[in-house]
Amino acid sequence: MMYDFFVDLFGNTVIAGIASGILMSLLPLFLFILPYALLAVLAERKVSAHMQDRLGPMRIGWHGWNQTIADIIKLIQKEDIVASDTDKPLFNFAPVLVFAGSYAAFAAIPFSSYYIGSEVDLGIFYIIAVTGLVVAGILMAGWASNNKYSLLGSMRSVAQIVSYEIPTMLVVLSLVMVSETMSLHTLSEMQTGYFWNWYIFGGPGFSLTKFLLIPSMLIGFIIIYISTLAEVNRVPFDIPEAESELVAGYHTEYSGMKFAMFFLAEYANMYAVSAIVAALFFGGYQSPVGYLGNLLGVEWLIPIEQFLWFAAKGLFFVFVQMWLRWTLPRLRVDQLMAVSWKYLIPIAFVNLIVIGFITLI
Amino acid sequence: MKEYFSNIYTALVTIFIGMKVTLKHLFVPSVTIQYPDVKPELPERERNRLYVNMDDCIGCDQCARACPVSCIQIETTKALPAEDLGKTSNGKKKALWVTGFTIDFSKCCYCQLCVFPCPTDCIYMTDVYEFSEYQRDDLIFDFVTLTPEERQQKRDNLAKFNAEKEAEKLKAAAESKPKIETEQKKDQPKE
Numbered sequence: 001m002m003y004d005f006f007v008d009l010f011g012n013t014v015i016a017g018i019a020s021g022i023l024m025s026l027l028p029l030f031l032f033i034l035p036y037a038l039l040a041v042l043a044e045r046k047v048s049a050h051m052q053d054r055l056g057p058m059r060i061g062w063h064g065w066n067q068t069i070a071d072i073i074k075l076i077q078k079e080d081i082v083a084s085d086t087d088k089p090l091f092n093f094a095p096v097l098v099f100a101g102s103y104a105a106f107a108a109i110p111f112s113s114y115y116i117g118s119e120v121d122l123g124i125f126y127i128i129a130v131t132g133l134v135v136a137g138i139l140m141a142g143w144a145s146n147n148k149y150s151l152l153g154s155m156r157s158v159a160q161i162v163s164y165e166i167p168t169m170l171v172v173l174s175l176v177m178v179s180e181t182m183s184l185h186t187l188s189e190m191q192t193g194y195f196w197n198w199y200i201f202g203g204p205g206f207s208l209t210k211f212l213l214i215p216s217m218l219i220g221f222i223i224i225y226i227s228t229l230a231e232v233n234r235v236p237f238d239i240p241e242a243e244s245e246l247v248a249g250y251h252t253e254y255s256g257m258k259f260a261m262f263f264l265a266e267y268a269n270m271y272a273v274s275a276i277v278a279a280l281f282f283g284g285y286q287s288p289v290g291y292l293g294n295l296l297g298v299e300w301l302i303p304i305e306q307f308l309w310f311a312a313k314g315l316f317f318v319f320v321q322m323w324l325r326w327t328l329p330r331l332r333v334d335q336l337m338a339v340s341w342k343y344l345i346p347i348a349f350v351n352l353i354v355i356g357f358i359t360l361i
Numbered sequence: 362m363k364e365y366f367s368n369i370y371t372a373l374v375t376i377f378i379g380m381k382v383t384l385k386h387l388f389v390p391s392v393t394i395q396y397p398d399v400k401p402e403l404p405e406r407e408r409n410r411l412y413v414n415m416d417d418c419i420g421c422d423q424c425a426r427a428c429p430v431s432c433i434q435i436e437t438t439k440a441l442p443a444e445d446l447g448k449t450s451n452g453k454k455k456a457l458w459v460t461g462f463t464i465d466f467s468k469c470c471y472c473q474l475c476v477f478p479c480p481t482d483c484i485y486m487t488d489v490y491e492f493s494e495y496q497r498d499d500l501i502f503d504f505v506t507l508t509p510e511e512r513q514q515k516r517d518n519l520a521k522f523n524a525e526k527e528a529e530k531l532k533a534a535a536e537s538k539p540k541i542e543t544e545q546k547k548d549q550p551k552e
C-alpha cells in the first residue's frame with residue numbers, strides 16, 4: 001500500500017519506510033480524529049439540547065455548525081495557567097500521555113481493508129494494553145495538580161478503569177476464542193459478506209454453533225458496551241469528572257490547550273471504543289448489504305465505502321453513548337463497583353466458559 | 362439468585378424505557394425562542410417602559426405625586442394670558458407650558474401607579490423593554506417636546522411678564538403713594 005508506493009517513488013526501502021510511517025501515523029489524526037472531534041463535540045451539544053427540547057448552539061454558522069471551531073480558537077488563545085504548587089513536569093506531561101494513549105489505539109483500528117495504521121497480529125491485545133496508558137496519565141494529572149478534587153477524581157477514575165478492564169478483556173477473550181485471531185483486520189475480514197455473518201449474529205458460516213452463539217454474543221456485546229462506556233468515563237460512569245461533586249475531576253486545574261487535549265482524548269477514546277465494538281461484533285468495515293463498487297464494477301469505490309461504513313458504525317455507537325449520557329443519572333461509587341464486580345465480571349466469565357464449550361462442539 | 366436476575370432484568374428494562382423517552386424528546390420541536398431574532402409575544406397588560414404623550418400633558422403633577430420612588434420630575438411654566446395652548450384630546454384646557462418632564466428609569470419600579478391618576482391618559486406603559494444603557498444618567502428620559510431654547514424662552518417670557526406686572530404694580534403703587542404722602546403732609550402742618 002503506502003509503503004510500496006514510496007518504495008516505487010524513492011527506490012530506497014529505508015526512506016520509504018520512514019516516509020510512509022510518518023504519513024500513516026499522521027493520517028488518522030488529521031483526516032479522521034480532528035474532524036471527528038469537531039463534529040462530535042457539536043453533536044454532543046446538539047443531541048443533549050434536542051433531548052431536552054432546547055436548540056443548543058445556534059449563533060455561529062448555520063445552526064451553530066462552526067461553534068466548535070470558535071471554541072478551539074478561544075482555547076488556543078487562553079492563558080496556560082500552572083498553579084505554583086503543582087508538580088510541574090508531571091502536570092505538563094499528563095495531558096500528552098492521556099492523548100497519546102488514546103491516539104495510539106487508533107494505530108491498530110482497521111478503517112478499511114486498505115487502510116490500517118499498523119497491521120499488528122495482536123491488534124486487540126495491543127489496543128487494550130496501550131489504552132492502559134490513559135490510566136497512568138489520569139492518575140498523573142490528578143496527583144500533580146495538588147488539588148483535592150483532581151486527586152479524588154483521578155483515584156476514582158483509576159479504580160473504575162482498572163475494574164472495568166476485566167469484563168472488557170473477558171468478552172474480548174471469548175471473541176478471540178471464537179475467531180482464533182487477535183488481529184482486528186483479520187477479524188473484520190472474517191465477517192465479510194452480509195450482516196448475518198457478523199459476530200453479533202454468531203459469526204460467519206452456517207452451522208449449529210452459529211445459532212448457539214447468538215445469545216452469548218448478545219450478552220457479550222451488552223457487557224463490552226457497558227464496560228467500555230465506563231472505561232472512557234462517560235455518563236452514567238462519569239464519577240471521575242462528576243461536575244456536581246468534583247468540579248471537573250482530574251482536569252480541574254488545567255486550562256487552555258492542555259484542557260483541550262484531555263477533551264480531545266475523551267472524544268477520541270469514545271470513538272476508539274465504539275470502533276472496537278463495531279470491529280468485534282458488527283463486522284468492522286464490512287458493509288451489511290454488499291458494495292456499490294461491486295455492483296458497478298468500480299473497484300476503487302470499495303475501500304471508500306468500507307471507510308464510510310466503519311465511520312458510520314463507530315459514530316452510531318458514539319451517538320448511543322451520548323444518548324445514554326442524557327438519559328441516565330450518575331452511579332454512586334459503590335454501585336459502580338457493584339456493577340462491575342457483582343454483575344459484569346461473573347456474567348462475562350460464565351459467558352466465556354459457555355462460548356468455550358460451544359466452540360468445542 | 363432470583364433477586365440477582367430480576368435486578369439485571371429491571372436495570373436493562375428501565376434503561377431502555379429511559380432511552381425511549383429521551384429519543385422521543387429528540388424529535389419534539391424545541392421550546393427555545395431565539396430571542397434577539399424572534400421576540401416572545403408579551404401579555405396584553407405587560408408593564409414596561411413608560412411613555413408620555415406630551416401633546417396631552419397638562420402638567421398637573423399628579424403622576425409625580427403618585428410615584429412611590431419619585432422618579433418623575435415635572436417643571437411647569439405658566440402660559441401668558443395672550444398665549445393659547447389649545448386643548449387636550451379629551452377636552453381639557455392646557456394652561457401650563459411643561460418645560461421639564463423627566464423619568465429616571467433606573468429608579469422606576471414599573472408599578473403603573475402613575476398611569477391611573479392622569480386626567481388625560483397621556484402617561485402609559487409601552488411594550489418596550491430593551492433600553493439598557495452603559496451610564497446610569499442615560500436612563501433619565503426627557504419627554505418634553507420643546508427644544509431647550511424654547512423652554513428657556515417660555516421661562517424668560519414668564520419672568521418678563523411677571524417683571525412687567527410687578528413693575529406695573531410698583532408704578533401703580535408709586536402713583537397712589539405720593540397722594541397719601543401729600544395728604545399726610547397736608548395733615549401735618551395743621552397740627
